[in-house]
Amino acid sequence: MxxxxxxxxxxxxxxxxxxxxxxxxxxxxxxxxxxxxxxxxxxxxxxxxxxxxxxxxxxxxxxxxxxxxxxxxxxxxxxxxxxxxxxxxxxxxxxxxEFLQAQFRVALRNCGRINPESIDEYIAAGGYQALYKVLKTMSGDDVIDELKISGLGGRGGAGFPTWFKWNATRNETGSQKYLVCNADEGDPGAFMDRSLLESDPHSVLEGMAIAAYVIGASTGVIYCRAEYPLAIKRLQIAIAQAEEKGYLGEDILGSGFHLTIRIKQGAGAFVCGEETALIASLEGERGMPRLKPPYPSEKGYWNRPTNINNVETFANVPWIINSGGAAFAAIGTTDSKGTKVFALAGKIKRGGLVEVPMGISLRDIIFKVGGGIKDDRQFKAVQLGGPSGGCIPERLLDTPVDYKSIKATGAIMGSGGMIVVDEATCMVDMARYFLDFTQKESCGKCVQCRIGTKRMLEVLERICEGNGQAGDVALLQDLAAEIKAAALCGLGNSAPNPVLTTIEYFAEEYRAHIEEKRCPAKQCKHLITFVIDPVKCKSCGICAKKCPVNCITGEKKQPYVIEQEKCIKCGTCLEVCPTKFAAVSVD
Amino acid sequence: MFHLTIDGKNLTGSEGQTILDVARAGGIEIPTLCHDERLKPYGSCGICVVQLEGSDNLVRSCATAASDGMVVYTDNPRIRKSRQMTLELLLSDHDGDCRPPCSKACPAHTDCQGYVGLIANGKYSEATALIKEAIPVPLSIGLVCPHPCEDACRRQLVEEPIAIAALKSFAAWQDMNDLQPYQVSTKPATGKKVAIVGSGPAGLTAAFFLAKEGHQVTVYDAMPEFGGMLRYGIPEYRLPKKLLDKEIDNIRQLGVVFVPNTRVNSDISLEELHGKYDAVFLGIGAWTSSRIDCPGEDLPGVLGGIDFLRDVAMGRPVEIGSKVAIIGGGNTAMDAARTSVRLGASEVMVLYRRTRAEMPAEDLEIEEAMEEGVQFHFLVAPAEISAENGKVNAIRMQVMELGEPDKSGRRRPMPTGEEKIIAVDNIIAAIGQQVNTSGFEGLELTRWGSLAADESSFLTSLPGVFAGGDGVTGPGIAIEAVAQGKGAARAMIDYLAGKEMVYTKPYLAERQVSADDFAEKIREPRAKLKHADPVARRSNFELVSQVFDPDEAQREASRCLECGCMDYFECKLIKYAGEYQANPIRLAGAKHPVPVYGGHPYIIQDAGKCIFCSLCVRICDEVIGAASWGQVHRGFETMIQPELGLPLEITDCISCGECVNVCPTGALTARDPITKQVPLALTKTDTHCSQCSMACPQVIESYGSLQMRAVPPPGGLLCQRGRFEWKSDEKDEISRNALLPAVSWEEAAGTAVQLINKGGKWEQLADADVIFMVGSFKSSQVGAVRARAAAAGGARLVIISSEHTLVDDMAFQKISVVDNKDMWRQVLAAVLANGWYSAEYKQTHADRLSSMIIDMEGLTIGEQAVQLAEMYTRARKAMILVDGYSVDSETMGLIAEVVLMTESAESLGRIILVSSSAN
The missing domain is CATH 3.40.30.10 (Glutaredoxin)
Structure with a gap:
């Protein structure tokens, strides 16, 4: 046992x-x-x-x-x-x-099954066999062919064919090339990379070693946010173990190929997940995106050809080598092959990390894997792709999870953040929340992102505060169009997505806020009031006791009253009023 | 080489060129705020977007490589919309004053800050020239203007506004008394004829600007003399008519013909003028006194205010008694009261239906009237004028109180029911004026009975006939009429040129300020004009207020807070905003936070105006190598700060001013070596810096005779001395005092520079594979910057200096020696010891060689010296940069000897000596 x-x-x-x-x-x-x-x-x-x-x-x-x-x-x-x-x-x-039943685990194959700090367990689970196979029996072109067959796309969000990137860097001349693993996971609510690095660091290292061999790099860097101390610790252990066992370092497995991998801790700037900003940060510069072209495959880290892939992408590679590209391609759809890892979060019964075959419907992920909405409330929307993504409403829940279909909804596949919201979420407020995030994380370089998102945020804030004006929605759309068209990098280009999708699918909520100064989800503090029904109130006084600003007064046998001027709309009274009385309501 | 099409033009591009490069080379201007050819493409502003055929997206032309067969559009509605939005976003976050409040408050938008600044710098004629861009009669206006500019002046947040109007009179007075008064130049005659009706401020101004444009202008006036209300409505003691005449003469000198005693209606008809002239301007004024509407108004002894002033001005006999009552509270009432005093009335009173606070007359006028003994009765309104023996003897007044505010915002006077009777000999009704439109029956009128004219085109209902001034607006102040005259002239110029007359008000950024913003400012009271003694004043019509003397004027002008942006005339943001009609109103919101610091001797950061193009950061890092600027924070809070948040002056800043030069807005401006900084449209003159032997190209920017600024030409560089420590006067003296046939300074400098830079030494640097930089180049930083560029181009840079240099980071090797002389002795010895000298040298300098060998015997030759000697002799082409400020002449000799010995006499040209005396 x-x-x-x-x-x-x-x-x-x-x-x-x-x-x-x-x-x-x-x-x-x-x-x-x-x-x-x-x-x-x-x-x-x-x-x-x-x-x-x-x-x-x-x-x-x-x-x-x-x-x-x-x-x-x-x-x-x-x-x-x-x-x-x-x-x-x-x-x-x-x-x-049930949670595990509908899943298909490729990238997460070892997660939760092996000891991440033991290379032996990784090897026992078939680890480093792919590297062995590549170094002993395959040429770089063979690997690229295999990847091409697999149809693996970049799991960082865009789904760009991995073989193409590898091939581009491979075909660049020059003795010094670099390999970078992007582990700068920054979306709020996303934890795919962290979990993978904490649970199975060797699969990422093995994927990197194969990539480095193919492109001709002898230096690999893992750019990981400093907020992931456990992931970094386990990576450090894994690197040391792999070097000791000869899977990294000089003359790996006697092939003459060498590779050293080091970890660069990022300071937690969201934009550093953008590959050119990541490179700038690696070079010690302020993390700001650079113009493309030239692409990193031509001129990346220190102006040398550089290949950058996401954690999950690398983790898939050993499996593909071992099982064959065709096996991977057999999973998923014609356009989007293989599996995708999602961090299921929000108002969902079974939140967590899931890996599902491409093509599964959003409904299946949320209701079969995730078990449906918490407290059996009504599903409202699911936000895909974090702050760069968009929200998808109930009527589009049967959308299959593949790059094209998701994009058609206005959201993006993204790196795997999936936030489920229920009827009690205000969609305007949610758009405001995400824009607030991107605005603060903008590197400030381009006008469209630095000022454009700020102006959008200001409009959303005033709508949530009940000061929305006629024409605000059109203004948001105008600004969004300009930002999408002219911002310098992906962060800016995609920042308006949460706003645009909520406008598209929840126009009525915007209208209610602007025209009727009403928040249908009863979330926007400026647009709601908490009231105590004098008939239902049993004068227990718990609301008054718990009110953080002491704005509820009353006495025995007298109904309690909320002093509206003082009320900060925290909702504590509603929460604490015993369900059997249900005297507090929100208007 | 490949071909592409930009805006339908076939152009040739080459590998590595961007769309922007190719477009520029082909003469197609693409706007950009963040691009500089010396720097790597950056792409932050997004103004340079263009569209490629077959693509829906816009791309940044500064960063998109041009390629064969590309079809590019740089201007279409989609692109314009994007640029407009980007500019609006930038403007919505732009905190500053494009123009100063004084200038904006002036109806004629006179550049008050500009001429006040010129006066502070002692340039009175230039100040007059600048004023005359808005006002053709500056002295007259300066004397009579109630100066809305001063009401807007922010200096009152410190203590009192600048005496802008008095400074205007001062400048014009100085210029008028100059040997060569300023005269505008006129454009070649257009052959177009214009008639102007009325020679008041509106007519004079229109005449002036039309004549300047080359049109043939004839001014008709109903009165015997010219100046309109300036002559007949303003008493002599405020505006001496001989001064007005001088200013009118000045306009006459432009070829304007003045025809007196010709009234439209009785003497000539509008139809006739309309037929004879290509365009007509009506500046007919408002010459009819308004009626007070009370019984007894038509009695003898009751006079209209403006009629009274006109009669006095014309020298007509005006008989008034000893008790005169003036009804009204405006400037005409004051003029009438004070004129009555001067005509001998012993008791002059002003009757006004509200209180002092509501009086529209200027404060100074009221005060001076009081000084002269005028009495004021407030809250009284005329009810009836009574007569005795057919002559006025008293006025019955209703006593009023103030009620609710009316449309003008002033509290409305309400009768209390109480009454007062005052004994008087005369009543002068100065409660307003109306327009007499007889003779203009064919034209549409406003509902107030004035001529109707379009607000921006000044066109009346009759094509080709324009109107402005009091005749359109009703009675106003003179400067408003000037503004109307100028506006009408502009419209007429377009009309006569057959252009469309469309005028939109350009957007100007405005900063919100309060007294707190000036809390640190030292209090300096406003200069007071000397006034004639009140008692003496009572009996004459001499000018009451004097004009400043030059010292007073310069001191007063120096108080100006310089509110208007120093970069206005060069600002690319406001230029593009105008071109793309950007208006950020609908995007109004928060503005980015601004770091507060100051104290750099030459560079001023006004971060509210920063658009974060980062040109300053990049030029300082990539070209200069000082990296004194950095970017901090994220999102909307992003800002530019000196590195590590230090004050700029204690960073590695070398005060080259390059950050200021590249800044597209007024976020970085310079403190140039003149008395007072002032934003003006400057003229550029190419010359060369004379501070050291580098003789860098330099552009002097000047306004008239005021040399304000020295900047490098595009792509060039100046050091601190060339940029900020040049002396303008020297340059002037050389050309003026030359005994030889005069050559221009530019020509002289150009010739000298050609001689100094014989063989293009600096250009040779780019070709060198090894560069020795000897000395710190602290006094000639441009030398170090040049070395940086060469090193970046691949040359091996060896720095021999004990001090930190600007280019240490680029050094292939840094040799820190305390004694340069000793080091070069060793290098020389190493060359000798190893026999690295040339055969030619051995042959031609045999004796010298042997004596040197003996000399050097026993000298310990360090490893570094051998290394240097070897590197030098083995180089394909080595250049030696010597800092003449830190290397002595003996060392210089040793260096020359090494060069001479290893190569030839010609190769001495490979030594570049930078010193104060090399030229």
């Missing part, structure tokens, strides 16, 4: 360290000689901390929301041969959780 504890950032945040201590304690006290190891994230973040029990027959039992005491109980139960302990069981190899 073996134990595996989910110790990605999600697991740790949910208390996995305590569980770990509990397991150690139990093993020590009971004198059991059990192998217990940390693993990464299997994706079921909503069930963390997760503990796997692997019986000697190979069957796996996954327990969710485990604490130290429960862990002990689980160990004892299994050891006593009385397992599984149904109460906490969330999945098993016999009966996988």
């Amino acid at each position: 073996k134990l595996r504890l989910g110790m990605g950032s999600c697991g740790i945040a949910a208390g996995a360290l305590d569980v770990w201590d509990g397991i150690k304690e139990e093993l020590e006290q009971s004198g059991l000689d059990l192998q217990a190891a940390p693993t990464g994230c299997v994706g079921m973040c909503h069930h963390e901390p997760l503990l796997d029990v692997i019986e000697d027959d190979g069957s796996v039992y996954t327990y969710g929301k485990v604490n130290a005491e429960r862990a002990k109980e689980i160990i004892r139960t299994h050891k006593a041969g009385k397992g599984p302990l149904e109460d906490y069981l969330v999945s098993s190899s016999l009966q996988p959780n």
Whole structure:
């Protein structure tokens, strides 16, 4: 029997360290000689901390929301041969959780299954076989052909054919070329790269080694945000292990090919996820995009040919080499092949990291994998592609997840952020939120992005504050058109997307805000009032007690009253009023 | 080489050229705010967008490589719309004053800041010339104008406004008394004839600007003399008529014909003028006194204010008694009251239906009237004028109180029911004037009975007939009539040229300020004009207020806060805003935060005007190598700051001013070596800097005789001394005092520079594979910048200096020696010891060689010296840059010896010595 504890950032945040201590304690006290190891994230973040029990027959039992005491109980139960302990069981190899059923794991194949700090486990899972195969049996062109067959596109968002980029850099002359892994994941609510790096760093390194071999680079850089300390730590461990085992460094596997990989910690500027800004940052300059062309494949890092791919793209590569491009191409649709990892977040029952075959409908992801909307509320929209993306309404939920179809909705595939919102979300406010993000993260270089997004934001703010004017929607559209057409980089070009899609699909909400000074979702503070129904109020006083600004007054047997001038619209009263009274309402 | 089409023009491009490069070379101007040919394409402004055939998208021409067969459009509605929006975004975030409030408040938009600045610099004739771009009679206007400019002057946020009007009179007075008064030049005759009816400020101004344009102008006036209300409505003690005559004479000198005593109606008809002339301007004024509408108004002894002033001005006998009451509170009332005093009335009173606070008359006029003994009765309105023996003897007045504000914003006077009777001998009604339109029956009138004319084209209902001034607007102040005359002249010039008359008001940025913004300003009270003694004044018509003397004027002018942007005449943003009719009103919003610091001796940052093109940052980094500017923060908060947030003066800034030169707006401006900075449209003169032997090309920018600024020509460079420490007077003296046949300074300098730079030494740098830079070049930073460019081009740069230099980062090797002389002795010794001298030298200088060998014996030759000697002798082409300010002549000799010994006498040309005395 073996134990595996989910110790990605999600697991740790949910208390996995305590569980770990509990397991150690139990093993020590009971004198059991059990192998217990940390693993990464299997994706079921909503069930963390997760503990796997692997019986000697190979069957796996996954327990969710485990604490130290429960862990002990689980160990004892299994050891006593009385397992599984149904109460906490969330999945098993016999009966996988629904969440996992609809998934197809390529990039995440090892996540939550192996110890990310053990190269041996990676190798045992078939790791570095692809690199071996490439170095021993394949030419660069062979690899490119295989990638071409696979149809792998860049998973950072644009889906640009990976083989083409590799080939372009490969065909550049010059002795010094660079390989860069873009791990500067900055979308709010997205955690695909972090999770992958924390859970299976070697698959990324192996993908990078193959890429470096193909393009002719001997230096690789992983640009990872400094806010991902665990990912960086595990990458450092992985690099050291790979060097020790001869998968990195000089004369790799006796092929004469050498590669050193280092990590560059980014300071957390969203725009540095844009490849030219990333390069500027690598060179020690302010992270601002540069003009393209020249493309990095011609003149990138230090003006040398440079290939940049996203974490997930690299993680796919070893699988493709091992299983063949055709196997990858068999997954997904004609135009969008393979799988895509999404970070499912927002008002969804089962939030977490999922990898699904391309072509699956949004409805299936949200309702089958994600289990539907939290508290069984009404679905309203799903935001794809983070602040650069757009929101897709209910009526388009059957849209298949492929690059073309998603783009047709006005959203983008993006790097995998998927935020689900329910009826209680104001779409104008959501557009405002995303624009506020992009505006603050604009590098300031081009006029369209620096000032254009600010002006759009100001218009959205005044709409949310009830000061919207006739013509504001047209003004937003004018500004958006100009920004999309003339901004310098992807950040600016795509910044208006959340606004444009909400205008397209939720025009009525804009109209209500502007013309009727009303927020249909009852979220915009300036447009709502909280009131206590004097008939329903039972004078319990809890609202007054909890009100942070003390604007509710009343006394025994008298209904409580909210002093509107003082009210900050925080909604605490509504929250705390006992459901049986339901005296507080929002207008 | 390949071919492409831009705007239908077939052009040739070559590898590496952008669309912008090819377009420019082909004479097609594409606007841009962030591009400089010396810098890498940057693409931040997005103004240079163009469209490629077959594509819906716009691309930045500064960054898009031109390629074979490309079809490019640089101007179409889509592109214009994009540029307009970009400019509007920039303007919406632009915090500054394009023009000063004084100039904007002036109805004629006289460049007040400009002429005040010129006066501060002692340039009175230039000031007059500038004023005459708006006002043809500056002295007269200066004396009579109620100066809305001063009401708008921000100096009052410190203490009191600048005495702008008095400075105007001063400049014009100085110029009038100059040996060679300023005279505008006229364009060649157009053969077009224009008639002007009325020689008041509107007519005179229209005549002046039309004559300037080369049109033949005839001015008709109903009165025997010219000047209209300036002559007949303004008393002599405010405007001496001989001064007015001089200014009118000045207009006459432009070829304008003045015809007196000719009234349209009785003497000539509008039809006749319309038939005889290509265009007609009507500046007929408002000459009829308004009636007070009370019983007794028509009694003898009741006079109209303007009629009274006219009769006095004409020298007609005007009999007034000892008690005179003036009804009204405007300037005409003051003029009538003070004239009555001078005519001998012992008791002069002004009766006004509101209070002092509501009086439309100028404060100074009221004060001076009081000084002269005029009494004021407020809150009284005439009810009835009574007579005794057929002559006025009293006026019954209703006592009023102030009620609710009326349309003008002033509180409306309401009768209280109470009454007062005042005994008087005369009543002068100065409550307003009306337009007498008899003779103009064919024209449409306004509902107030004045001539109807279009606000911007000044056209009346009769084609070719224009009108302006009081005759259209009703009674106003003189400067308003001047503005009308100028506006009408502009419209008429277009009309006569057959052009479309479309006038849109250009957008000008405006800054919101308060007294807090000037809290640090030192208080300097406004200069007071000397006034004639009030008692003496009562009995004569001499000019009451004097004119400043030059010292007073310069001091007063120096108080100007310089509100208007120094870059207005060169600002690319406002230029493009005009061209693309950008108006940011609908995009109004927050403005980016502005860092506050100051103190650099030459460079002033006004970050509110920054458009973040980063030209300053890039030029300082990529070309100069000082990297004194940096970009900080993100998003809308992004701003340009000196590196590491230090004050600019303690960064590596070398004060070359290149950041100022490239700044497309007024975000960076220079403190040039003149008394007061002033924004003006300048004339450029090419010359060369005389500060050191580099003799860099230099452009002197001047306004008339005021040399204001020295800048490098496009693509050139000047150092601190060439940019900011030049002396304008020297240049003047050389050409003026030359005993030999006069040559222009530019010619002399050009010849000298050709001699100095024989063989194009600096150009040779680009060709060198090894460059030795000897000395720090701290005094001649341009030398170091040139070395940077050469090093960037691939030359190996060896710096031999114990000090930090501007170009250390580019050095192939930096040799820090304390004693340069010793080092070069060693280098020489190394050459000798290794026999690296030329055969030719050995042959021609055998004795010298042997004596040197003996000399050098025993000298320890360091490794570095050997290295230098070897590098020099092995180079394909080595150049030696010597900083004559930090290297002594003995060392110089040693360097020359090394060159001479290893190569030939001609190769001495490969030494470039930069020093103050090399030329």
